[in-house]
Amino acid sequence: MQIKQLQKPSKPLTKGTLSDESFITLFMVGVLIVVFGIACFAVPNFYKAQNIINLVTNNWFIIILGIGVTFLLITGNFDMSVGGVIALTGVLAVYFCQGRNVSQNVLANGLGLPYGVAVGLALLCAMGVGAINAFFIARLKVPSIIVTLGTMMLARGTAQVITQGAQRNTSLPDSFGVLGSLGIPGTSIRLAVIVMIVLILVAFIFEKKTVFGRRIYLIGANPVAARLSGINVTRYLTALYLLSSLLAGITGILLASEFKAGVSSRALGYEFDALVVALLGGVSISGGFGSVLGMFLGAIILSVVTSSATGLLLSPDWQFTLKGIVTFIAILAQRFALDKRRN
Amino acid sequence: MKPTENVLEIRNLVKDFPGVRAVNDVSFNIQRNTVHCLVGENGAGKSTLIKILTGAYTRTSGQILLNGEEYRPHSTRAAKQKGISTLFQELNVVDQLTVEENLTLGMEDTTLGFLRRTDKINKMVSVMNSIEPSIKHRQLVSSLSVAQKQIVEIAKAVAAESNIIIMDEPTAAISESEIARLFTIIKALRENNVTVIYISHRLDEIFELGDYVTVMRDGKHIETKPVKEIQDRSELIKMMIGKTVFEQYTPRESDCPDTILQAKHLSNHRLNDISFEIHAGEIAGFYGLVGAGKTELARAIYGVDPYEGEIIFKGKKLLPAPDKAIAAGIALVPEERRSQGLFTILTIRGNVPVMNMGKISRNGFVNNATERNITLEYVDKLKIATNSIDKEAAKLSGGNQQKVVLSKCLFANADLLMLDEPTRGIDVGAKSEIYNLIRQLSREGKTIIIFSSELPEVMNICDSIYLLYDGSLRSALRNNCDVDSEQILHVVTGGE
Numbered sequence: 032m033q034i035k036q037l038q039k040p041s042k043p044l045t046k047g048t049l050s051d052e053s054f055i056t057l058f059m060v061g062v063l064i065v066v067f068g069i070a071c072f073a074v075p076n077f078y079k080a081q082n083i084i085n086l087v088t089n090n091w092f093i094i095i096l097g098i099g100v101t102f103l104l105i106t107g108n109f110d111m112s113v114g115g116v117i118a119l120t121g122v123l124a125v126y127f128c129q130g131r132n133v134s135q136n137v138l139a140n141g142l143g144l145p146y147g148v149a150v151g152l153a154l155l156c157a158m159g160v161g162a163i164n165a166f167f168i169a170r171l172k173v174p175s176i177i178v179t180l181g182t183m184m185l186a187r188g189t190a191q192v193i194t195q196g197a198q199r200n201t202s203l204p205d206s207f208g209v210l211g212s213l214g215i216p217g218t219s220i221r222l223a224v225i226v227m228i229v230l231i232l233v234a235f236i237f238e239k240k241t242v243f244g245r246r247i248y249l250i251g252a253n254p255v256a257a258r259l260s261g262i263n264v265t266r267y268l269t270a271l272y273l274l275s276s277l278l279a280g281i282t283g284i285l286l287a288s289e290f291k292a293g294v295s296s297r298a299l300g301y302e303f304d305a306l307v308v309a310l311l312g313g314v315s316i317s318g319g320f321g322s323v324l325g326m327f328l329g330a331i332i333l334s335v336v337t338s339s340a341t342g343l344l345l346s347p348d349w350q351f352t353l354k355g356i357v358t359f360i361a362i363l364a365q366r367f368a369l370d371k372r373r374n
Numbered sequence: 375m376k377p378t379e380n381v382l383e384i385r386n387l388v389k390d391f392p393g394v395r396a397v398n399d400v401s402f403n404i405q406r407n408t409v410h411c412l413v414g415e416n417g418a419g420k421s422t423l424i425k426i427l428t429g430a431y432t433r434t435s436g437q438i439l440l441n442g443e444e445y446r447p448h449s450t451r452a453a454k455q456k457g458i459s460t461l462f463q464e465l466n467v468v469d470q471l472t473v474e475e476n477l478t479l480g481m482e483d484t485t486l487g488f489l490r491r492t493d494k495i496n497k498m499v500s501v502m503n504s505i506e507p508s509i510k511h512r513q514l515v516s517s518l519s520v521a522q523k524q525i526v527e528i529a530k531a532v533a534a535e536s537n538i539i540i541m542d543e544p545t546a547a548i549s550e551s552e553i554a555r556l557f558t559i560i561k562a563l564r565e566n567n568v569t570v571i572y573i574s575h576r577l578d579e580i581f582e583l584g585d586y587v588t589v590m591r592d593g594k595h596i597e598t599k600p601v602k603e604i605q606d607r608s609e610l611i612k613m614m615i616g617k618t619v620f621e622q623y624t625p626r627e628s629d630c631p632d633t634i635l636q637a638k639h640l641s642n643h644r645l646n647d648i649s650f651e652i653h654a655g656e657i658a659g660f661y662g663l664v665g666a667g668k669t670e671l672a673r674a675i676y677g678v679d680p681y682e683g684e685i686i687f688k689g690k691k692l693l694p695a696p697d698k699a700i701a702a703g704i705a706l707v708p709e710e711r712r713s714q715g716l717f718t719i720l721t722i723r724g725n726v727p728v729m730n731m732g733k734i735s736r737n738g739f740v741n742n743a744t745e746r747n748i749t750l751e752y753v754d755k756l757k758i759a760t761n762s763i764d765k766e767a768a769k770l771s772g773g774n775q776q777k778v779v780l781s782k783c784l785f786a787n788a789d790l791l792m793l794d795e796p797t798r799g800i801d802v803g804a805k806s807e808i809y810n811l812i813r814q815l816s817r818e819g820k821t822i823i824i825f826s827s828e829l830p831e832v833m834n835i836c837d838s839i840y841l842l843y844d845g846s847l848r849s850a851l852r853n854n855c856d857v858d859s860e861q862i863l864h865v866v867t868g869g870e
Contacts, residue, residue: 050721050764241738242731249728252717259678259708259715260729260782261700319719 051369052322055313058368059328062361066335074342081219086334088219091227092117092282092298094330096305097312098234099275101326104309106250106268107318108175112164113279113305115186116157117298120283122190122199124153125293130202138194139201146206154280160186161276162269169268183302190295200292211289223285230278234323247271251318307358308333313365332361380439381406381538381569382427387436389422396422398593400436404538404586409560409570411580411601414590415614415828420573423590424540427571428460429453451480459531460540467523469516474499476515477530502529505559521552528559532568539563540571545579546665557583575663577607577867589613611863615829623834623853630655630837634821635790637675639683644670646845648683652790652838657812657822659836661829662866667845668825669709672794675699675823676706687790700729705788707779709795709825711772715779718768722760723749725767725778729786752781757807773804780811791815794825809835829859841865 049057071078096113103110127149129141144152160182167178193199214221238244250257250264258264287293311329314321336357340350382404389397397419404410412420425431427438429447438445440456447453450460467476477498483490499511506525515523524544531539541560545553560570560583572583580587581601589596589610596613604610630653640648644667652658660668674681677694685692687702696706708714717725726749727734734745749763756777760770767778776796783791793812797805812835816822826832832839833853841849841862848865851857 051766240740242735242740243738245724245728245731245740248720248724249717252719253713255714256708256717257728259676259696259706261697261786262728263695263697319717 051372052313052320052325054372055365055369056322056325056328058365059311059313059325059332059361062364063328063332063335066332066357070335070339070342074339077339077342082338085219086331086338088221088224089338090330090334091224092286093301093304093308093333094227094327095230095278095282096275096301097308097326097330098230098323099271099278100302100305101309101312101314101321101323102234102238102247102271103175103268103275104251104306104314104316105247105318105321106271107254108168108268108271109179109306110164110272110275111176111179111302111306112160112182112186113275114298114301114303115183115190116160116276116279117283117286117301118190118295119160119186120153120157120280121287121297122193122293122295123156124149124284124287125199125203125207126193127152128203128207129199133202136201138197138199141199141202146204150284153284154277157276157280157283158273159276161273164276165269165272168272169265179302187295190293190297194293194295196295198292198294200290203291208288208291210285211287211291221289223282223289226281226285231323231327238323243267243270248319251315251320253319304333311358311361311365333358379406380404381441382445383437383439383442384423385437385439387423387426387438388434389419389426389431390434396593397426397433400590400593400595402588402595402598404569404571407564407567407569408585409564409572409583411584411587412571412573412590413575413577413580413587413610413614414596418590418614419593420590421542422593424460424542424571424573427453427458427540454534454536457535457537458540459534459536459538461524461527461531461542461544463542463544463546465520465523465527467515467526469514471515472511473502473509473513473515473518473526474511476526477502477511477533479530481534498529498533501533502526505529505532505562506555519548519552521548521556524548524556525559528563532563532566537567538569538571540573542573543575543664544572545574545576553579575665575867577610580610581607591616607864607867607869608860611860611867615859615863623836625854626656626837629653634688635675635823636686637683638686640671640674640681640685641683642670642674642679642681644845645674645681648845648847650840650847650850652821652823654789654821655816655819656837657816657824657835658838658840659824659826659832660840660842661826661832661862662842663827665844666827666842666866668827668842669794670845671842672706672709672792672823672825675792676704700786700788703787703789705729705783705786705791707776707783707791707793707796709798711776711779715782716767716775719766721764721766722753722758722770722778723763726752726781727785729782733785733787748785749781752785756781756811773800773807776800776804776808780808784815788820790821790823792823792825795827796824797826797828797831829862833857833859833862843868 076082100110100113126141127144128146129139131143132140134140163182164178167173168175210222246262246267249262250267254264286297308329309321309326310316311332312321312325312327314325333354336354337350340353380403385401387397387400400423414420422431426433429450429452445456447456468479474495478495483492483494502509505528509518509522509525515526544556563570574580584601586598587601587604588598591614632654633651634654635652637648637650648671660671662668670679673679675685677696677699680694687704692699692702712718723745727745734741734748753760753763758774758777760774767775770778797808812822824832824836836853839851839853839857840847843866
């Protein structure tokens with residue numbers, strides 16, 4: 032009989048080894064350092080402080096979207112509607128704000144609402160898309176990829192109808208451009224970047240420290256056991272879809288303000304970028320694993336790749352391919368490292 | 375090749391799983407062209423034995439001779455090629471395809487990857503029609519009844535020239551008249567040089583159908599006998615139970631007068647008008663065989679599955695949702711621990727506190743120190759064998775995983791703890807630890823309901839025993855040391 036095995040373990044029970052999540056995060060930090068090193072070597076002036084700041088600030092919108100997408104991915108669900116929601120919110124904010132009957136041009140006439148009201152209504156509409164997602168996914172149990180691909184087209188389609196397939200950018204009050212132009216003078220740090228930093232910090236604390244955050248992981252790790260453990264899975268998924276749409280809505284408002292226009296083709300493909308940065312950051316596509324911090328690292332890695340491609344004067348046609356190759360290699364390496372570690 | 379008398383000879387077969395020997399030195403022969411029944415309680419090792427025969431498991435040691443030759447299948451496909459087909463409880467038919475397509479599934483004739491219509495299809499269709507003419511070959515399988523789907527599978531096995539067909543509880547989900555039809559088919563198969571290995575919990579079927587019966591118990595072979603030599607059900611039941619010596623139940627000294635849980639006329643897709651009362655502080659046991667409705671009853675009480683009727687808990691109507699049940703003071707240790715109870719990819723620390731997060735948090739923020747201390751407390755209390763509370767739950771043994779699930783439910787601090795098959799698939803040592811824990815909880819004033827398909831378990835620890843058969847409550851007894859295990863087995867196998 033192997034009774035010896037049952038003896039009290041010599042190691043204290045709380046002294047844990049590095050968790051898989053920390054391992055992946057550190058691994059991606061390593062990848063970032065390598066990619067950054069190569070870029071510094073190949074691209075002149077890549078190491079300069081301003082450029083490093085730009086790596087973060089140029090991608091504020093993907094990082095904000097990535098927060099909601101990461102939380103949902105951890106529960107085992109997708110949100111492909113975020114790009115469409117950005118376009119819809121931006122277009123609606125402009126439409127609500129444009130003067131009434133000011134021009135012969137249909138695209139110049141709006142509802143003439145005050146800016147604050149317009150923004151509030153547009154964000155409500157964004158959350159309406161989230162509510163549709165939540166209803167079908169959390170209540171009726173339709174696979175999230177199907178539902179959110181549907182609402183992605185629904186949201187963008189509505190934006191196209193309102194702008195007649197183009198954009199609205201006339202007869203806007205001056206207040207419309209304020210949010211997009213605020214910032215720290217002389218730097219690339221604008222209000223949107225500050226919003227992004229605040230959101231990332233809040234999301235990080237939320238994910239690691241709160242009961243709600245813990246339950247997101249439980250739902251993704253085993254939705255059946257989560258339900259049997261008394262977690263109202265429907266309610267949690269609903270909240271997360273509303274959150275994801277709200278974050279996309281805020282992004283849409285900020286982008287519309289920056290360009291003083293509501294463009295129906297705005298943020299085309301951002302839903303994929305948000306998904307890619309989450310996966311790059313080690314979030315598991317089957318749920319239960321990953322972190323906002325990882326997603327942030329993923330976004331920076333992707334940013335290093337794209338901006339060094341620009342610095343190398345690679346034609347934009349090649350950027351997509353390069354991005355694809357790097358994403359592919361990074362995610363494969365990550366999974367390989369994790370498998371190696373587990374066995 | 376001269377056919378041997380025994381189509382299968384099993385010699386000293388052993389199959390080990392981590393911590394448990396599921397098949398323990400089993401030897402017996404199966405005679406050619408007979409119906410050979412395999413019986414035993416749940417956990418007796420029947421399924422494991424069948425899975426070795428069909429190539430789903432590989433044996434630990436021992437020998438199997440098929441037609442006198444060494445037989446060692448590495449996949450179900452290899453087993454089929456050797457002439458052994460199986461009719462599983464979960465039928466292997468594809469609902470969205472036609473009968474014809476199902477018959478040839480996996481052995482289609484093709485040219486460059488394109489399907490080719492050959493004589494094979496016609497041959498198979500004619501085999502099927504000779505068994506059951508009412509099934510049309512262009513019909514979608516989804517339009518067939520369970521019994522008809524079984525016939526499609528049998529036809530497939532016959533057409534593949536199987537000389538052994540294994541049937542695992544084929545009558546569990548079909549009606550009386552369909553059963554009669556199936557028996558005629560089985561008898562016809564026997565006439566046509568097919569050996570049938572038949573597994574069933576319904577003992578009457580064995581007397582009607584079987585030529586031989588093999589009884590298994592606790593992974594061991596007990597007896598193989600011609601059915602004719604067995605006098606009646608009770609002889610068979612005796613062999614199934616054996617002289618199991620288990621820790622004697624001690625009746626509790628004080629009565630438990632207060633009703634804590636009251637079920638009134640519960641019915642749903644699997645339950646049939648069930649009413650009962652559970653008293654505060656007692657250990658109640660629901661016993662029945664597979665498919666009797668135990669799990670379904672537990673799920674209904676816990677609010678997982680919808681039901682008609684009413685459940686009163688502590689004088690209030692219980693709302694049907696797990697979170698409401700937990701809030702009211704009920705916790706469930708589910709049947710399938712890996713898929714329903716445990717968060718396998720999370721750590722022990724991530725599992726233990728999940729049903730009572732309020733206790734380890736303040737204003738929605740988790741207190742890591744409390745979480746750690748509570749996890750350590752339960753690891754110590756339930757003797758969970760691990761070197762770290764940050765170990766992934768997936769890496770623990772079955773018994774320790776069950777203890778993590780138990781910790782989770784205990785931490786919920788429920789007044790009523792329901793345990794569905796609390797000791798399934800765990801070793802004897804962990805089993806007795808869990809029984810002791812249940813007794814201790816009862817002494818602390820908790821009410822316990824056990825849902826089990828192991829009779830010794832129920833007789834050993836329960837104050838009251840409820841017998842389920844086919845979704846109905848057949849009998850309720852007080853455990854007073856002279857309950858008759860044979861009588862119980864008679865009731866739960868469908869006897870009056």
